[in-house]
Amino acid sequence: MKITVIGTGYVGLVSGVCFSNLGNEVTCVDKDKSKIDMLHRGEVPIYEPGLKELIEHNVQENRLSFTGELAHAVKEAEVIILAVGTPSLPNGEANLQYIEQAVREVALAMNEYKIIMTKSTVPVGTNERISQIIGQLTELPFDVVSVPEFLREGSAVKDTFNPDRIVIGVNSQRAEEKIVHLHKPLTENIIVTDVRSAEMIKYASNAFLATKISFINEVANICEKVGADVTMVAKGMGQDRRIGSSFLSAGIGYGGSCFPKDTNALIQIAGNVEYNFKLLKAVVEVNTDQRFNIIDKLTKVFGDLEGKTIGIWGLAFKPNTDDVREAPAIEIVETLVRLGAKLRLYDPIAMEKFKGIIGIKGLEYCTNALETAIGCDAICLLTEWDEFCKIDLSELKRVMHTPVLIDGRNVFSEQQIRDTSFQYYSIGRPQITRLTDVEQLERVN
Structure with missing residues (x-):
């Protein structure tokens, strides 16, 4: 099947690459020339495990290509996947500006019957609005279907190939047969429903x-x-x-x-x-x-944070991604800076994106977990990257000024902490009585 994917963010790029790996001929389109140039060079604009290798393989097999020319890509396709962003407006509503713009361009480029498949997350009724826009701009036949995505960043490739279910919102038998056939290699668990219900799901x-x-x-x-x-x-x-x-x-x-x-x-x-x-x-x-639990625990330990050196482990909102959008680290860092703390920060993947969004000068960015901890009064673990979970706690204590560890993801076990002299604070677990404390009590008795 010939497929055009509009948008090369997480949803668009992962979906397009995975559909090409199933044997379809896929063209990914993006207006951002820098993204297309990166993809042509074999670089990937997002961090997603396994994605780079799949891109390389399917480009070599001539099943996957990238372009900034939407009109030609639409003419060549049987199915056009809408995967452009729908960011939040100040009132919380989804901003449909970009998807409506893409839909208008699709309608003007159509040359025969097309299926427009919406994977962007859109409010209930949006696909009907898409149909209205296309209908106003062309007399050619088309169908609009809603196929919401349920990908998890950091495991998006795995999720695409191993979905719990596929939801297809469709009002046309012709489109239903084609879209069901497209997804059959992924799973037999396909739920076909009306379009509004698919949007709501x-x-x-x-x-x-x-x-x-x-x-x-x-x-x-x-x-x-x-x-x-x-x-x-x-x-x-x-x-x-x-x-x-x-x-x-x-x-x-x-x-x-x-x-x-x-x-x-x-x-x-x-x-x-x-x-x-x-x-x-x-x-x-x-x-x-x-997220302010972290701040509360630090102030419980130190009282005033003015002049304290705090190490931050993890800036991405979760491991195995470089996405820092709405990451708890943003507000935590901003609050600590306001309270006068000196910050040393590290994330294995997301530091450049964090720098681009945080806008605070004077933050010290480090090259690994242990370096981040040098001279720190406390370490705050915000993202459960393997590098942090597998750290040698004795080495960590050796380089810190004071051994205070705030574990915002509960990655360390009681046994790991009991064998150390860390002041350890986690989320929702009893304060751990360290082995050294027990020994001291035994000596007193």
Whole structure:
């Protein structure tokens, strides 16, 4: 099948590359010439494990190409995938400016029947609006289908080839047969529904997962006060098949390009039909507050943070990605700077993107985890990269000024910490009694 993908962000590039790997002839289009130039040089504008190798393979097999010329790519395609960004407006609504612009260009370039497949996350009713725009600009036949994506950054290639399900919102038998056939190599679990329901499934799915994260973080905060261990609580909850274990890891909250944007958009969608989505508003509030747990723990240890040197491990919102959009690290760093702390920062992948978004001078960027800790009064682990999880704690203590470790992702076990002299603070777990403290008590007795 001949496919044109408009947009080479996470969704567009990963989808296009993976469809080409299934044997389809795919052209990826982007107006950003620098992105297309990078791809022509064999470079990848986003960090996603396994993606570079797939690009190289499918380019060599002549199944994958890149261009800035949308019109020609549309004429050659049977299916046109819309994967342009829908960023949030100040009121939380999705900004449809870019997708509507792309749709107009598609309509003017059409030369025969086309299927326009929307993978951009859009509010309910958007695909009907897309149909109206195209219908006003061409008399050629077409169908618009909604196929929302459920990719996780950092495992997007794996998720594409191993989806839990494929959701297809479609109102045409002709388009349904073609789009089902396109996705059959990926899974037999294909849900065909009306377009509006498909649009809603995407928002509802992300909002529910965000709710699970905020819920377990609220439970973690209670656990700290009553002496329970949230990791054990989550384990016990997750064994219930009605609940499941995924998205029950307590920490400093969600970030990235999807959950914050989609939760706010769904609140706005509800508000537009005069429904007050109180639960989801609370989810967003909890998530915003949760990242300041790190600040609270630091002030509990030191009181005044003026002049304290704090090391930050992890700037991306999650490991295996360079995405810093809505990353908890942004507000944590901004707050620590306001409180007068001196910061040393490190992330294996995301530092350049973080520098481009943070806009604060005087931050010290380091080249590895251990270097970051040199002379620090405390280390704050914000992203659970393997490099941090596997650090030699004795070496870490050796280079620090004071051994204070704030674990915002609960990556270290009780046994690992008990054998050290770290002042260790995690999320929702009891304060660990270190082995050295026990020995001192035994000597006193």
